Amino acid sequence: MKKLITGTLFAAILAGVSLLAAPARAADDVNKSMLDYSFLRATIDFYKQVDYQALLDGAVSGFKTAVKNKGGDPTHVPVVRHLGSDSADIAALNEELKVVNREYGRTVGERELAYGAISGMMQSLRDRWTVFMTPQEYRSLNENLEGGGFPGVGVVIDVDPATKSLLIVQVLDGGPAAKAGMQPGDVILTIDGTPTKGLSTVDDSKLIRGKAGTKVQLVVQRVGADKQLVFSVTRDFIHEPSVLTRMIDDHVGYVRVLVFGTTTGDEITRALAGLEKQGVKAYILDLRNNGGGYLNAAIDVASKFVADGPIVEIDQRQKPLTTINAQDSAVASRPLAVLVNGYTASASEIASGAIQDSGTGVLIGTKTYGKGEVQTIYPLPDGSAIKITTARYLTPSGRDINTIGIKPDIEVPDVKVENIGNLLLDSQLQRAVSFVRDQLTPPAPAPVTH
Numbered sequence: 042m043k044k045l046i047t048g049t050l051f052a053a054i055l056a057g058v059s060l061l062a063a064p065a066r067a068a069d070d071v072n073k074s075m076l077d078y079s080f081l082r083a084t085i086d087f088y089k090q091v092d093y094q095a096l097l098d099g100a101v102s103g104f105k106t107a108v109k110n111k112g113g114d115p116t117h118v119p120v121v122r123h124l125g126s127d128s129a130d131i132a133a134l135n136e137e138l139k140v141v142n143r144e145y146g147r148t149v150g151e152r153e154l155a156y157g158a159i160s161g162m163m164q165s166l167r168d169r170w171t172v173f174m175t176p177q178e179y180r181s182l183n184e185n186l187e188g189g190g191f192p193g194v195g196v197v198i199d200v201d202p203a204t205k206s207l208l209i210v211q212v213l214d215g216g217p218a219a220k221a222g223m224q225p226g227d228v229i230l231t232i233d234g235t236p237t238k239g240l241s242t243v244d245d246s247k248l249i250r251g252k253a254g255t256k257v258q259l260v261v262q263r264v265g266a267d268k269q270l271v272f273s274v275t276r277d278f279i280h281e282p283s284v285l286t287r288m289i290d291d292h293v294g295y296v297r298v299l300v301f302g303t304t305t306g307d308e309i310t311r312a313l314a315g316l317e318k319q320g321v322k323a324y325i326l327d328l329r330n331n332g333g334g335y336l337n338a339a340i341d342v343a344s345k346f347v348a349d350g351p352i353v354e355i356d357q358r359q360k361p362l363t364t365i366n367a368q369d370s371a372v373a374s375r376p377l378a379v380l381v382n383g384y385t386a387s388a389s390e391i392a393s394g395a396i397q398d399s400g401t402g403v404l405i406g407t408k409t410y411g412k413g414e415v416q417t418i419y420p421l422p423d424g425s426a427i428k429i430t431t432a433r434y435l436t437p438s439g440r441d442i443n444t445i446g447i448k449p450d451i452e453v454p455d456v457k458v459e460n461i462g463n464l465l466l467d468s469q470l471q472r473a474v475s476f477v478r479d480q481l482t483p484p485a486p487a488p489v490t491h
Contacts, residue, residue, distance in 0.1 A: 071422050095165045096166070105118050107156070111153075163428075171429050172427070173427050179426040187302060194216065209227045210285070223259070230262055232245065258273050259271070282299075285299065286312040298326070303338070305341065328385045340352050341368070344371060345372055346377055351395070354437070377477070383446075386412040398440075403451060405472055406455070415430065417429055
């Protein structure tokens with residue numbers, strides 16, 4: 042299978058997922074099959090025309106680097122010449138692999154030699170996003186996109202600016218806190234008897250989290266309640282969310298997308314449905330410091346705000362330009378502001394560009410990163426993978442934003458990372474709230490001259 046990713050993501054269409062795995066082989070043939078498969082994927086799928094000799098030279102360079110890294114002398118690594126066809130070049134590469142394994146296999150390691158050659162081929166394409174990933178690197182990437190987890194109670198927390206105690210800004214659906222009856226806006230005064238006043242969210246998290254199946258007692262002050270509430274909550278494994286939401290005063294729904302992962306589409310559907318039930322009148326979509334993710338997730342998110350028409354155009358070397366349209370899943374049209382900055386990249390830029398081009402919302406903040414290429418991740422049999430830039434994407438109006446970025450409609454200087462989402466300290470969020478509130482206020486009647 043292959044996964045497509047946008048910007049910082051991978052073997053799926055830069056904001057979507059499609060995996061194309063190399064066929065598994067017998068253990069003694071895995072290195073050869075990985076090398077052959079990587080060569081073919083580079084020649085067929087890379088978004089620009091490939092120089093075959095440069096690709097072969099990259100493999101040779103990778104062999105030499107692997108030998109040098111083990112303190113060896115790479116002078117016996119032979120040169121490989123382009124022979125005019127894929128099959129002939131692969132045969133030459135296989136012969137090279139035999140020679141190198143015979144000469145250096147015991148001292149360097151046959152798997153390390155294969156990794157070196159594959160990495161060298163990817164580097165020869167001279168594209169910063171096209172790389173070889175070791176099994177550990179590939180696992181880390183998947184953990185980021187698939188979403189991690191931890192034992193806890195299922196709340197998103199902040200420090201209450203009024204009391205300096207622990208504030209619950211979101212309760213995760215189906216989590217222990219939700220089942221116990223806790224609500225957003227609750228202020229947690231103590232955790233197992235320890236006062237939260239003056240503690241940081243890191244300190245509070247350490248107190249709340251613990252071994253799954255154990256209990257934690259939370260004493261809560263709820264707005265409108267006559268007395269403090271006491272909750273005994275059993276910790277459970279919590280999936281780390283990719284979407285955070287809360288209602289700001291005057292029914293402004295704040296939606297922050299942290300990454301475009303495999304569950305983001307479902308998460309934003311639930312989040313928006315919850316805000317709609319609460320009577321939301323306007324939305325702020327926060328994509329700041331979001332480096333991207335799967336293409337499908339970007340389309341899911343954009344389609345919640347763009348009712349119809351194109352979301353993105355995908356341009357591949359060997360295929361015609363493909364337009365991907367909205368999914369007919371939009372919420373009711375409401376005033377919308379999208380927060381962006383220089384770390385808004387890839388899938389985030391797909392969603393931002395679609396909203397800006399469609400006119401359904403305005404972008405507020407600073408110019409985005411400018412990652413307009415699509416990567417595909419191809420898993421290899423031993424758990425490693427190659428990530429190859431397979432296409433570029435354009436916004437619905439045909440803009441190529443690669444290395445350029447997207448200019449916001451309303452420019453507001455960046456804020457500190459730790460202040461993002463804090464209405465008292467986040468000037469970009471303040472401007473977004475002001476903008477959507479202005480859209481909700483009917484214009485004053487024009488003066489009438491008698």
